[in-house]
Amino acid sequence: MEQEFSSRLLENAVRELSHLPGVGRKTALRLALHLLRQDKSIAIGLGQSLIDLREGITYCSTCHNISETETCPVCANPMRDKSKICVVETVKDVMSFENTRQFDGVYHVLGGLISPIDGIGPDSLEINSLVERVAAGNIKEVILALSPTMEGDTTNFYIYRKLMDTNVTVTQLSRGVSVGNEIDYTDEVTLGRSLINRVPFAR
């Protein structure tokens, strides 16, 4: 049974908070009452930051990463090598790769992976815009950095087929044992792949 609240404002906040993923009405009420107990600035700061976030953030017209400007900071950076495009699924993946500080190229965010079961075909994703970016020239390498799942592999293969007649080099992330993981706990497919793709010893 839905609880009725004496306050329309509380009712409103609870309904809006329930839009967050993993937040039901009970949790939403807990969050709202928590905010009411805190200093006024907490709830108002949170509320305003969400409005600013959604009003101020747009997507980079080149790579589809989030950006506060027409072109994102990565694409706009003259130090980045524009001839290497790292293809990722989401904006979060861009952050993950940026945090490694190992990549000096640019990105292309697909916005998802091909998944017929979820009704996501190539046309729902930013694949055509990737092909256009490559066709526009000056691209030497496309790095497929999608998750090593069925959907990721399908998408990798689809993109590979689209690009195979161009003269860009298409590469993908190496697959092998995770750093810090024990061999004992690594699945056999990964282990087999790590053996096939072994590299010269280096400290």
Next chain:
Amino acid sequence: MEQEFSSRLLENAVRELSHLPGVGRKTALRLALHLLRQDKSIAIGLGQSLIDLREGITYCSTCHNISETETCPVCANPMRDKSKICVVETVKDVMSFENTRQFDGVYHVLGGLISPIDGIGPDSLEINSLVERVAAGNIKEVILALSPTMEGDTTNFYIYRKLMDTNVTVTQLSRGVSVGNEIDYTDEVTLGRSLINRVPFAR
């Protein structure tokens, strides 16, 4: 290691979302990116509702329940019996009792329970204002509806001592087996209490 974001707006929203209980930086980022993927109205509606909530809601000057007005709807309702005060710990407890539709009196929200270990003494709670309400007269019964825990019992006893010299009747919630629970799973203290406090059979 803290992730760095390319966007100050995203950074801001993540920091503000982390103020919510049980939300760390990773969850906050997930929530922010979720809001960015949704329709603009979702994030803006949520943000505005939190600002409205915190700016519009105050506490009833009589019972300390949340209210959009100086006096909450319960206290302002002429149909409610002002001579019966149900003493509860939190605003949420008021909602729980209101949902039972079994109480026609008014409330008094303490804002917590006496808990020396957490540094919460009687003066941090709305106990003095309760005593004043009773002293002001016209109160016949004070119902102690606090949690049946050590802190609840301590607070019950403290309030009882404060009111024992007045001529109000002090009552407390009955303790017994929960409706729908199996005897087998009921703890022996509750079971013992339910036997001592047995009531005439009624369908």
